[in-house]
Amino acid sequence: MIDNVILGILMEGPQTGYGLKSTIEQSVGFFYTASYGSLYPALKRLAEQGAISLVETDGTKNKKLYTMETAGRKQFLEWLGEPLTRNRNEHLLKFFFYDYLEESLRKERLAAFHGSLREELGRLAVVKQIVDKETEALENPEDYRYRLSVLTYGFRYLEMAERWLGDLREKELKNEYNADQDAAVEENHDE
Amino acid sequence: MIDNVILGILMEGPQTGYGLKSTIEQSVGFFYTASYGSLYPALKRLAEQGAISLVETDGTKNKKLYTMETAGRKQFLEWLGEPLTRNRNEHLLKFFFYDYLEESLRKERLAAFHGSLREELGRLAVVKQIVDKETEALENPEDYRYRLSVLTYGFRYLEMAERWLGDLREKELKNEYNADQDAAVEENHDE
DNA sequence: GCAACCATGTAACGTGTTACATGATTAC
DNA sequence: GTAATCATGTAACACGTTACATGGTTGC
Numbered sequence: 271m272i273d274n275v276i277l278g279i280l281m282e283g284p285q286t287g288y289g290l291k292s293t294i295e296q297s298v299g300f301f302y303t304a305s306y307g308s309l310y311p312a313l314k315r316l317a318e319q320g321a322i323s324l325v326e327t328d329g330t331k332n333k334k335l336y337t338m339e340t341a342g343r344k345q346f347l348e349w350l351g352e353p354l355t356r357n358r359n360e361h362l363l364k365f366f367f368y369d370y371l372e373e374s375l376r377k378e379r380l381a382a383f384h385g386s387l388r389e390e391l392g393r394l395a396v397v398k399q400i401v402d403k404e405t406e407a408l409e410n411p412e413d414y415r416y417r418l419s420v421l422t423y424g425f426r427y428l429e430m431a432e433r434w435l436g437d438l439r440e441k442e443l444k445n446e447y448n449a450d451q452d453a454a455v456e457e458n459h460d461e
Numbered sequence: 462m463i464d465n466v467i468l469g470i471l472m473e474g475p476q477t478g479y480g481l482k483s484t485i486e487q488s489v490g491f492f493y494t495a496s497y498g499s500l501y502p503a504l505k506r507l508a509e510q511g512a513i514s515l516v517e518t519d520g521t522k523n524k525k526l527y528t529m530e531t532a533g534r535k536q537f538l539e540w541l542g543e544p545l546t547r548n549r550n551e552h553l554l555k556f557f558f559y560d561y562l563e564e565s566l567r568k569e570r571l572a573a574f575h576g577s578l579r580e581e582l583g584r585l586a587v588v589k590q591i592v593d594k595e596t597e598a599l600e601n602p603e604d605y606r607y608r609l610s611v612l613t614y615g616f617r618y619l620e621m622a623e624r625w626l627g628d629l630r631e632k633e634l635k636n637e638y639n640a641d642q643d644a645a646v647e648e649n650h651d652e
Numbered sequence: 653g654c655a656a657c658c659a660t661g662t663a664a665c666g667t668g669t670t671a672c673a674t675g676a677t678t679a680c
Numbered sequence: 681g682t683a684a685t686c687a688t689g690t691a692a693c694a695c696g697t698t699a700c701a702t703g704g705t706t707g708c
Contacts, residue, residue, distance in 0.1 A: 271667080288687045297608075300585075300615045308668050310689055331676070333687060362614065368607035394491075412636055416559035417488075419629050423553065423622075424491045430621045431614075438610050445603055462695080479659045499696050501661055522704070524659060658705065669694075677686065 277346035280338040354383040468537035471529040492550040545574040
């Protein structure tokens with residue numbers, strides 16, 4: 271996980287270990303955190319693998335700049351292109367870097383993920399209906415309020431995610447349409 | 462983490478290790494999963510601590526029933542009463558068991574969590590405004606669509622959570638009001 | 653009889669955090 | 681000159697997963 275976050279950020283340009291940590295906090299910090307205890311060993315590992323290279327900027331300053339290498343870029347894009355799964359926010363991490371993914375594969379992954387979200391939403395809707403009906407038959411439904419509320423939370427979470435992804439996919443489609451229009455206008459310049 | 466999940470489920474009654482796993486899957490499985498590799502060692506640990514006790518139901522059947530003990534209940538309720546934090550879905554886990562928490566402490570924790578959600582929502586709203594303004598100035602905002610969309614995701618996530626919690630707290634308040642009304646009616650029976 | 657499920661458990665591995673240790677640079 | 685921030689790194693620990701190993705019970 272941390273390897274790919276590091277590589278993703280190095281796509282933008284060289285960074286120090288310290289710089290990486292603050293960049294992570296400011297960008298994907300909402301759903302991913304890294305400590306130095308995992309960061310530095312990861313940098314060491316990635317450098318040994320040849321995914322990144324390090325340059326000691328200054329002999330006295332004890333400051334190392336890590337730079338993306340071709341192997342690292344390949345490794346990162348391979349990870350980025352793998353199917354999206356709703357495990358430990360990895361999908362959100364991938365979304366953050368999705369501008370780097372080739373359009374056709376990106377669309378495929380998003381469509382598949384959208385489908386699985388809708389499926390899960392459907393399954394949960396069924397469960398919720400059953401549970402709600404069972405709850406009506408209880409004498410003291412308030413005694414289970416919180417237990418039940420978590421089901422509602424799950425439902426709303428999936429609803430939110432589904433809508434967000436729907437909006438995002440729509441936005442990209444609209445953009446393509448506009449791009450096509452622009453191209454058409456450009457072609458018929460004298461019209 | 463797993464210790465408290467186990468204890469929380471044992472609040473309902475005795476279970477086998479196998480039973481615990483399927484109960485976990487069916488109840489909090491949406492945001493928490495446990496493997497046997499963590500479950501059985503945890504049960505062993507909890508039994509050694511005296512939080513739970515085990516009964517071999519049958520000499521030949523190799524089946525163990527784990528039962529909650531007083532020490533375990535105390536440990537569980539202590540954990541449950543600790544302040545809510547948005548770390549690795551621990552708050553959702555606590556919510557699921559919140560029917561077991563004493564009402565006044567529960568209200569306090571929910572109010573505090575609601576406040577922190579609103580604060581974070583406010584902070585993110587500011588960040589989003591700044592970023593949106595900066596985005597307008599770009600020549601190719603589409604190149605950063607996904608990067609930016611994750612910010613929207615974070616915002617919508619917090620909005621959803623804030624609303625859900627608001628609804629939940631309101632529901633409990635309404636229930637209290639109704640209970641008061643009922644009590645009043647009962648007192649003035651001849652009216 | 654055999655497939656599906658019930659049931660328990662361990663060893664190796666993966667991945668990350670916390671706490672500690674150290675020192676340079678910058679802004680005031 | 682001193683506090684904040686920049687900067688690197690390790691050791692002990694925490695927590696969990698995957699894969700493996702084993703066997704009983706139930707339903708058809």
